[in-house]
Amino acid sequence: MNSSDELMFYVEPMRQPDVPTVAAIERRVFTMPWSSNAYGYELRANPLSHYFVARARSIERRTDAQGIDPSIVGYGGFWMMHDEAHICTLAVHPDWRRRGVGELLLSTMIDTAASLNASVVTLEVRVSNVAAQKLYAKYGFETVGLRKGYYSDNQEDALIMTTGPINTAEYRSRFNRLRRMLRQRLAVRQPETSPHG
Numbered sequence: 673m674n675s676s677d678e679l680m681f682y683v684e685p686m687r688q689p690d691v692p693t694v695a696a697i698e699r700r701v702f703t704m705p706w707s708s709n710a711y712g713y714e715l716r717a718n719p720l721s722h723y724f725v726a727r728a729r730s731i732e733r734r735t736d737a738q739g740i741d742p743s744i745v746g747y748g749g750f751w752m753m754h755d756e757a758h759i760c761t762l763a764v765h766p767d768w769r770r771r772g773v774g775e776l777l778l779s780t781m782i783d784t785a786a787s788l789n790a791s792v793v794t795l796e797v798r799v800s801n802v803a804a805q806k807l808y809a810k811y812g813f814e815t816v817g818l819r820k821g822y823y824s825d826n827q828e829d830a831l832i833m834t835t836g837p838i839n840t841a842e843y844r845s846r847f848n849r850l851r852r853m854l855r856q857r858l859a860v861r862q863p864e865t866s867p868h869g
């Protein structure tokens with residue numbers, strides 16, 4: 673890939689001004705949403721937390737009267753606990769799905785976890801959430817257990833999923849291949865400059 677290629681989406685650490693937008697997407701996506709206060713606390717006071725937002729390069733960064741920034745199209749976060757990174761949230765705005773944003777966020781979290789010396793990445797996911805499970809399987813997550821009735825809104829079970837060791841050459845090579853394919857998919861091609869004369 674040409675180094676001058678930009679990606680259609682980019683990921684940045686979540687900051688306090690992003691919280692109203694994140695909470696608005698959260699309310700749209702989840703039946704038991706975390707509040708703005710919960711996200712505010714995570715960013716301000718939880719030393720274990722690492723949160724990110726994904727932004728669309730085509731949308732101008734701005735904040736409306738409600739504090740909503742339409743350039744934010746998804747977010748995710750994990751807690752770093754000893755050598756385990758536990759993904760606690762991941763969501764893409766419904767209007768922006770199936771364009772690689774979820775994958776960009778997940779792979780950024782795995783990469784960040786690896787740079788913090790995590791040896792595995794874990795998470796819980798609803799048994800009915802096949803879309804998310806497919807995304808996780810793509811990045812090597814496997815089901816290792818079940819939490820019965822974990823979700824209190826409908827008593828749905830959670831699958832416990834985990835990667836194998838992420839610091840092995842084998843995992844890195846798989847991961848790097850997926851990231852290359854993702855970058856190609858998300859690349860905004862720069863116009864070729866034609867030679868003069």
Ligand SMILES: CC(C)(COP(=O)(O)OP(=O)(O)OC[C@H]1O[C@@H](n2cnc3c(N)ncnc32)[C@H](O)[C@@H]1OP(=O)(O)O)[C@@H](O)C(=O)NCCC(=O)NCCS
Nearest residue numbers: 762763764769770771772773774775796797803804806807
């Ligand atoms: C799960 C979620 C984050 C995926 O985000 P997304 O940006 O739409 O996903 P991507 O476009 O990056 O897709 C990446 C991979 O995920 C899987 N996937 C995503 N959506 C899928 C769907 N509807 N059906 C099947 N597989 C799907 C595929 O493996 C896909 O890879 P592919 O493009 O090579 O087929 C998004 O659907 C979402 O926000 N869901 C609601 C919140 C949620 O369930 N969060 C996870 C909680 S554990």
